[in-house]
Amino acid sequence: MSRPNAVPGAELARELAAVLRGEVRFGAAERAVYGHDASNYRHPPLGVVKPADLDDVRTAVALCRRYGVPVVLRGSGTSIGGQAIGPGAVVLDFRRHLGAVLAVDPDARTARVQPGTVLDDLQRAARPYGLRFGPDPSTHSRCTLGGMIGNDACGSRSLVWGRTSDNVERLELLLADGTELTVGGPLTAAERAALRELPGRVGQLHTRLQEFTEHNLATIRQGMPRLPRRTSGYPLDALLPERGHDLARALTGTEGTCAVLLGATVRLVEEPPARALVVAGYPDEGAAADAVPALLPHRPLTAEGLAADLIAALLAAGPRPRALDRLPAGACWLFLETAGDTPLAAYQAARALADAVRRERSATVALITDPEEQRQLWAVREAGAGIVTRLPGGGEAWPGWEDSAVPPERLGDYLRDLRGLLRRHSLRGVPYGHFGDGCVHLRIDFPLDRPTGVLVLRDFLEQAADLVASYGGSLSGEHGDGQARAELLPRMYGPEIIALFGEFKRIWDEGNLLNPGALVDPRPLDADLRFVTAPRRPLPLALPYERDGGSLARAVHRCVGVAKCVAPDSGVMCPSYLATGEERHSTRGRARLLAELLRGEVITDGWRSPEVREALDLCLSCKGCASDCPVHVDMATYKAEFLYQHHRRRPRPLAHYSMGWLPLWLRAVALAPGAANAVARSRAGALVKLLGGIDRRRVLPVFPAETFTRWYRRRRAAHPAPAGARPVLLWPDTFSDLLQPGVARSAVEVLEHLGFDVRLPAGPVCCGLTWYSTGQLGTARRVLRRSLAALAAAGLPADTPVVGLDPSCTATLREDLPRLLGADGRPLAERTRTFAEFLDEYAPDAPLPRVPLDAVTQTHCHQRAVLGSAADRRVEARLGLHNRVLPAGCCGLAGNFGFERGHFEVSRTIAERVLLPAVRAAEPGTVVLADGFSCRTQIAQLADGREALHLAELIARALRTT
Template sequence: MASELARALSAAVRGEVRFGVAERTVYSHDASNYRQLPLGVVKPVDLDDVRAAVALCREHGVPVVPRGAGTSVGGQAIGPGAVVLDFRRHLGRVLAVDPDARTARVEPGTVLDDLQRAARPYGLRFGPDPSTHSRCTLGGMIGNNACGAHSVVWGRTGDNLRALDLLLADGTGLTVTGPVPAAERTRLAALPGRVGELHRALQSLAADNLAVLRRGMPDLPRRTSGYPLDALLPEHGYDLARAVTGTEGTCAVLLGATVGLVKAPAVTALVVAGYPDETAAADAVPALLPLRPLTVEGMAADLVAALVAAGRRPPALDRLPDGACWLFLEAGGATAAEALEHAGTLAAAVRRERPATAVLVTDPGEQRQLWSVREAGAGIVSRLPPDAAHPDAPAGGTEAWPGWEDSAVPVERLGDYLRELRALLARHDLRGVPYGHFGEGCVHLRLDFPLPGRPGAFRAFLEEAADLVVAHGGSLSGEHGDGQARAELLPRMYPPEIIELFGRFKRIWDPENLLNPGALVDPRPLDADLRFTGRDLPLALPYERDGGSLLRAVHRCVGVGKCVDTSTGVMCPSYMATGEERHSTRGRARLLAEMLRGEVITDGWRSAEVREALDLCLGCKGCAGECPVQVDMATYKAEFLHQHYRRRLRPLAHLSLGWLPLWLRAAALAPALVNRLFADPAGSAVLRRLGGIDPRRELPALPPQTFRRWFRQYRTAHPEPPGATPVLLWPDSMAELLDPAPAQAAVRALERLGYAVRLPAGPVCCGLTLVSTGQLSLARRVMRRSLRAVPPGLPVIGLEPSCTAALREEWPRLIGERGLPDRVRTFAEFLDGEQVALPRLGGRALTQVHCHHTAVLGTDADRRIEARLGLANRVLDSGCCGLAGDFGFTRGHFEVSVAAAERVLMPAVRAADPDTLLLADGLSCRTQIAQLAPGRRPLHLAEVVLRALDQG
């Protein structure tokens, strides 16, 4: 059946049709605890594709699951044996913005931030703003009635809809709107065919059950559990758009929407209120709501502890006032004075209730940093900090999982609910970090459920927790919907009459049960289909933060999808270039998990599907630095390549580019001869073919002499200054053999500043080219040999970011060496730490930061040095340059490599005027710029410092 349907779909739709193992695997997960293998995936390019795909699935009796960003925490975006419709891939346009009507027309795959950008020039915005705003889609938000931090003032998604264009499973198309006048309801019920039949059935459902619906549907601002049948009541105006919102794709497929926009405040200020604990913060909320704050978000100290344990500490955390739990109260206004006045009123109200404290944050950058902590919560708290974990937990902390993710109670009962919830956690020996939308009684909570070992404990807690929230008049879900995680618990929240009406409502829309079956009606068990099973295979790397387990390491990925945010950051350059889920960090983690599971990908380390997905991983380490749970795909790729090619022939590029330092050392014996060969079209073509190098890549020329040879001549002419402080410069293989200019500049600059530069006793190499190609055994030998050439004690200055990062991160991991990594500093870190006096150079600069520099080393010192040089510097938010060492040279990678560079970097370089300094410490970055923009030579920071010293 699968192959027949795949052929039919391929013939009928213009978009991609994928029924292979890799695609089914990466779409078998969302951000929940569940794994359900679909039959296949369709990525429609237009609405005709959607209609054709739904029609063929109906003809073959195959369920359909609509999907946006795949960040659902309840399992709503996956379905066993279903065809997944990926709307985010192509159907993501903002079609129109009407500033007068304050509306926008969007496609189902429109990312929320794209809508906000389109509305911003008119001073408008879409009110709801979940923390995944950089990647979540309007279709997904409508599917689960998403809320976000500003719902206290602008409501949920369902409160901001004007019309929805829908497709039923039987092919019927219709548009539903907000409240409908009585005369219009009569007209709709009189329509012929399926549309009239649907309206008559829905109106009858409401009219026949008025008392049941009024009595059985809790009146909560954050009720997103079950179907919102009360929207059909006369007092709510038969609001069909609202009734369909939050139905999780079980009733109709969304084809488009007209959404309402709100006036955005021109200026905001943030009041951060501190309280002794989360219950005290919750108890304070009802008195603050009448002051109309734009947000009332709760965040406790254990969330900050989890953030710091993950290695990230935004400086703005220093602005948090005394306390162990904080409320973020945003104030807005048309002017700064108006926003400040509103914030002052809020702060005064906070301070009246002792022992509460409050600070006012007006700087937009500090506000963004503080909000970023709150927005990253779903990822941060998936790993509890070590001091809050079990004593036998791995160094990286205990995993925490969704399941009781977003319960909600009346806001006046939130404090009592949190107290009893803490007691319930203690009885079940569970730990978690509560935070959330305290202004509407909604609590986010991930817990260290004993999965996969004791799913019975998972069920026992969820059943008791459901009874607890219902006892407080609350909802199982206050934001993310039910899905498989909570639908089974709905009878604990609603009386049997309401549950029966849910089934009737579903059958009115979808009588054949083809749309996301099992998500709300007749749900699958909450402890079925759990994704955590798998095996551990022998490994070459230690994975000390994950207890020596690659399985635990890949399960770090909880699916929050920051890696599919294409708007900013380093992560994930290959996904930014291809838009393919299997080329995202999340997709690769899913494939590795499936490999370890061994059910669909059965050949373990020999898997072609995993190799193909990892082939386009640039090894940029952006995920290790930017992923909220620090999924380190570059390390997992090195492990996989090591195991995959063990005792097998390797690709030619592994031998040419992985062994590049060796070949360069040989070539340095006759650089002129080699350069003539590189310049000869026939000779260079043969070299590229033999080396597995893309024919479109220019082979870089070798310098006339190595850096060491130059240094010996330099030292003869410039003896080591007597009494100068000695430092050790790390002459990495690229500086030594390929581009010595930055190293030469570093020597001159350091000695002008009063230091005596020394080199290791012999040739050294960090081994990164071997690590990135998975040749780990050889890398260890190279590292140990290099270590013997390094004298003890001296500070070590690294110039090449990737090599410096390897010394700090790969050497401890591969050879257990910690003394040398602790002494390694970047050029900027050394100058910044020594507080050396630097002259002002002035002028404009444009900086491309090497991806390893961003992810592993950090760039704060570089920014301080550039400021002291007086540079008006613009740091590009361009992510990886796309060359990434061997990646951009390897055959088959050229298009992705160039696409990554052309996203931000190269347009900025071409637009820069000739007087603007181009800064790029990474050789890969400098090479990519030089090859794609001939005539522009970027400089290393050491060259810029030397220029400043010369001019000063």
């Protein structure tokens, strides 16, 4: 017996928690995080369930049915149409616990997967057999098979391997009423007859479906466009007798509105042993699209189009990838990939394809065989969904008309008309996508921050739907409809087909429990917009948000939900998510929480929010998201703002007073380092940790007998600089001055050996990072102003380069100093260099000692995100070092983070992902390089006795032995 929808969520939550083995989360944090996907929409759910197994799924659906609460199925939450969110629903998150590849059958070329299986995990499982799953959307590192089946995902190589619906063998289903069945196809007439004779609900279901098809054969045959890319509406033509009444195919692309997926058997294809890439350049995207039909007979794996404005958006967002130098002349490019059993065969196929390109006089061509260059160019294409959310001029671009599709032979004309429609509405967008399939991705700068913006959105989408229908096309060619396009389906299909969609949905889900409003009886396309309807909460801000017009709301809305931050190979970001697996600890999750804080509905406590504080507590401020996120969400900055506002005029955690004020305490300790070491190693050391908010398992540092600055003054008094030597100012950061002076002493030795006059500021300096990262922004500003005064008092020319030794301090001077002090901080930021950058730029031809050793390098997160390490690689080459740079991975210490009480386990887990296993596995004679004080400390404390060196220490040691 069902209960009304008005039943409070607390009762359902208690019952779910009592019977499920998995996690039941109905709190504000989870509702905020799961109220968004990658679409324009916002629908806070009633709660979230992360089922531990299939029995949990069955029980959760049964209880939701009893309470009359809708169910929304979610994989990685990257749906662009709004299919992974639902108002007042219970979201079932399959990715957390139901993501296994259950079996791979290389003989049958199939794999059995759970609904939360991530595509890349399936590819890894199939790779040893020379197999792969064909469809490969750009979100392959995090999208799930359940989501791909729900949206009939495609990818770049659907020209040869088809859509997900072309690669599904069987689906194991749970219906909203509790019925379970397995469907597949195609079926013979005898098999269909046998299904009608099955007992109970299953037999009745098959009977109704077959009668539904038989009664509507002509309508279905005539009303469904024939396109290589058609994912709008239900694929009713899969039910036709000539297509074998293929129920697996008919349910693929139904967006979780008909059944709950419990498991799937999918077909695999052979992985090409070798590939080559032809890049063809054209004057514009229309010309590129016009060229495609003549190239398809050569059977390329891909025919992907991307225009110059996508490249411009990429360059506006960050540094220029070197691979772009391989693009031939043009304003739009086709990526045409070929395959072969050998590199030679792939090259020969590419050469034939390149010859075909050259037959078009306006075309240019480049043939790329180097796998790394191919990978870099494909990375640009895969990042497109994130890149184009910001147009080259900085304006925001939104989904909505994300992936329309037309017959490929009509794509050029459609693109020209689409450009014209954009111009008539004074809108801009960056088209790119699967030109070989006639499918175009496009985000548009709808003026959603203006009162009339929603009207512009609706007017454009209605006219765009009419345009694509006039070409015999589909509103969606890959991502499905959801709330973004379902309302427009009558512009593509006749009323008879729309009525059949409703009947098909009711056959499967008579109670409308599963994802209601997504396809049948859809919600309006201009309702529930996540940014437009957000009230402008007048909360004070302390930081400028210069890239976002001074708005934190615009800054956090940079996150469009593409979810690169939840992929295990996403670079540095997001180390705490990779350790905990909790969505709220991802960059995306934290951005959603901050957006809800500013909105004030789900998160109601403003800057005092405990939900936001908890999520940000495990943010390491590593800055990885600022570089690795396609839209450059800068969570370290947002965290500093939150901590400043959260603790304003309130007591702070002990760690903020101990490690946040670390530079001050270390200067006091430097007055009596011996006594401080004695205390730290005695029983009193435990009390120091307790009072300082330091985890008891951490080892307090050993304080040096002499600071670097004292050593420098003593040495300079005995050894004045030679006349005429060029001055360079060395920044004596807190760590290099007061904790590990050997690094700074080594830097002086090397720089003086190269003929430079090493100078120091006239007094103590500090970058203010420990205050900045703990949100003590006022103190950070005062510290930086005093530091600038100490630099000015040194009396050096204004263009004197400044060398920073610790990457975190150097990155703070380069990026955060101007943010805190504005124009006053820019001169220092512009002349600050890392040690390797200085050697590379100011002493490019100076002889360095040969160091023909094996080495492994841990690159500091801030260096990777802000500074870059190309100069380090060039200096290492001059040294003759045989270096292996570890894959992107945070060390887990992150300044004060790893020392704070409550963070030790997460810190160690992060370090065990990449850093510690690699260091332990290194041969005894291998040098471990780590310029970051945090990285060296983490290695010293957790790597079983291994020690790491700064690059300056390595060079100085070599100089002493030559």
